Amino acid sequence: MAWLAASLGLLFRVNIISCLLLCYLLLVLLGGAVFTAVERPVEEKLRAEVEELRRSFLQEHPCVEESRLRELLGKVLSAHRGDVAVLKADTDDRHYDFTSSLYFVIVTLTTMGSDSYTPKSEEAKLFCIIYCTLGIPFTLFLLTLLSKLLLHVVTHAPVHHLSTFWGLSYPRAALLHAGLLFVLIMCLLFLLPAFLICEVEPDWNFMDALFYCFVILSTVGQGGNSLGRSWSPAAKETLELLTTCK
Amino acid sequence: MAWLAASLGLLFRVNIISCLLLCYLLLVLLGGAVFTAVERPVEEKLRAEVEELRRSFLQEHPCVEESRLRELLGKVLSAHRGDVAVLKADTDDRHYDFTSSLYFVIVTLTTMGSDSYTPKSEEAKLFCIIYCTLGIPFTLFLLTLLSKLLLHVVTHAPVHHLSTFWGLSYPRAALLHAGLLFVLIMCLLFLLPAFLICEVEPDWNFMDALFYCFVILSTVGQGGNSLGRSWSPAAKETLELLTTCK
Ligand SMILES: [K+]
Numbered sequence: 379m380a381w382l383a384a385s386l387g388l389l390f391r392v393n394i395i396s397c398l399l400l401c402y403l404l405l406v407l408l409g410g411a412v413f414t415a416v417e418r419p420v421e422e423k424l425r426a427e428v429e430e431l432r433r434s435f436l437q438e439h440p441c442v443e444e445s446r447l448r449e450l451l452g453k454v455l456s457a458h459r460g461d462v463a464v465l466k467a468d469t470d471d472r473h474y475d476f477t478s479s480l481y482f483v484i485v486t487l488t489t490m491g492s493d494s495y496t497p498k499s500e501e502a503k504l505f506c507i508i509y510c511t512l513g514i515p516f517t518l519f520l521l522t523l524l525s526k527l528l529l530h531v532v533t534h535a536p537v538h539h540l541s542t543f544w545g546l547s548y549p550r551a552a553l554l555h556a557g558l559l560f561v562l563i564m565c566l567l568f569l570l571p572a573f574l575i576c577e578v579e580p581d582w583n584f585m586d587a588l589f590y591c592f593v594i595l596s597t598v599g600q601g602g603n604s605l606g607r608s609w610s611p612a613a614k615e616t617l618e619l620l621t622t623c624k
Numbered sequence: 625m626a627w628l629a630a631s632l633g634l635l636f637r638v639n640i641i642s643c644l645l646l647c648y649l650l651l652v653l654l655g656g657a658v659f660t661a662v663e664r665p666v667e668e669k670l671r672a673e674v675e676e677l678r679r680s681f682l683q684e685h686p687c688v689e690e691s692r693l694r695e696l697l698g699k700v701l702s703a704h705r706g707d708v709a710v711l712k713a714d715t716d717d718r719h720y721d722f723t724s725s726l727y728f729v730i731v732t733l734t735t736m737g738s739d740s741y742t743p744k745s746e747e748a749k750l751f752c753i754i755y756c757t758l759g760i761p762f763t764l765f766l767l768t769l770l771s772k773l774l775l776h777v778v779t780h781a782p783v784h785h786l787s788t789f790w791g792l793s794y795p796r797a798a799l800l801h802a803g804l805l806f807v808l809i810m811c812l813l814f815l816l817p818a819f820l821i822c823e824v825e826p827d828w829n830f831m832d833a834l835f836y837c838f839v840i841l842s843t844v845g846q847g848g849n850s851l852g853r854s855w856s857p858a859a860k861e862t863l864e865l866l867t868t869c870k
């Protein structure tokens with residue numbers, strides 16, 4: 379009898395796990411399908427624009443051979459990958475200084491990752507590996523401490539207060555608190571920062587800014603566009619420091 | 625007396641936390657200083673190379689004005705940020721298809737982040753936010769399940785085996801096991817993949833490949849260079865699928 383119960387229990391657990399895996403597979407396939415459908419037209423439009431740009435440049439400058447231009451663009455793009463200032467206008471304000479270094483250290487330790495810079499020399503890569511092997515667990519440990527503290531201050535204490543002093547039943551107090559907390563978090567961590575970002579970054583719309591807040595807070599990382607590409611050096615340093623303190 | 629003990633306990637805890645925070649601050653500052661020292665010369669060398677490239681192109685093609693070239697480069701670079709194929713050679717093999725979509729979904733859900741693609745349309749960004757809000761916790765939940773399973777199979781069971789059947793004392797068995805596991809993990813997750821990457825990617829040296837393995841496994845994300853930039857479409861798709869299954 380005990381054997382039967384144990385077998386049934388095991389079967390049940392295996393079933394739950396395969397169910398979860400199946401759900402996950404479906405979720406991933408759904409994501410893939412939606413992104414393909416939504417992004418392909420946008421991608422094709424951008425591609426056509428760039429092609430048109432290159433073609434009209436070649437037409438206006440008959441002395442330039444297509445192969446030479448392609449070579450230049452290829453080298454410039456591969457250098458840009460390593461975040462070198464390619465345009466003269468950029469040359470002054472993108473020095474690799476201590477602020478950038480600190481910014482890189484913080485986004486790496488929080489596993490957010492920066493797209494705008496990656497170590498280029500062998501020594502820096504080796505140091506980065508050793509540094510992160512110690513630094514990332516330490517960072518996660520401190521963040522866990524902080525989240526435990528926040529969990530008490532933000533969750534347990536207010537629910538207790540609501541249920542004791544306002545005379546609400548515990549489930550009702552928890553529900554009310556969850557609703558209020560959701561609104562507060564949305565405002566303070568998403569809507570307000572997104573609004574401020576729209577103010578300082580004229581090219582971005584609200585959705586860009588909201589998306590930016592989301593990828594930073596979920597530690598997914600910035601991907602293509604990062605803030606402050608068109609800013610003065612001083613504004614950039616302020617931004618980097620701000621993100622660092624976040 | 626109890627009050628004194630409680631105060632001392634609190635003081636001790638506060639001291640430990642401030643100690644930890646101080647250590648962390650020092651760690652971050654050290655990282656910042658080292659990266660600045662190591663990377664500045666490399667950055668300056670790359671910058672000079674690109675500047676020289678642009679200058680010699682202008683000299684060879686007198687019909688091209690500096691301002692027009694700068695404009696073209698600027699537009700091409702900003703389009704490249706959005707991952708559009710700028711060079712004609714690229715045009716055929718970088719279609720945004722279902723494989724890329726799946727790859728994007730997986731690297732986003734594991735919070736690794738892809739630098740080579742970011743949603744461009746409003747709909748895709750909105751969908752990404754909602755999708756990740758559900759998908760990232762689900763992914764982390766499944767990964768936690770997997771790590772619990774692995775913890776038993778890889779850690780508890782062998783140590784138990786060593787101490788029972790080989791007659792080793794428990795601490796000694798744990799030490800021996802930790803050593804063996806470290807060597808195994810280094811070989812299977814770092815050295816072997818790095819060696820294979822060096823084979824397929826002729827431009828990369830061993831440190832590049834090791835660094836790539838590290839940033840993927842730590843979910844920091846690829847930053848500047850990602851694998852397969854110079855590959856055929858088929859090889860790229862294989863790579864994307866492989867990374868997806870990892
Ligand atoms: K991450």
Ligand SMILES: [K+]
Pocket residue numbers: 489490491597598599735736737843844845
């Ligand atoms: K990341």
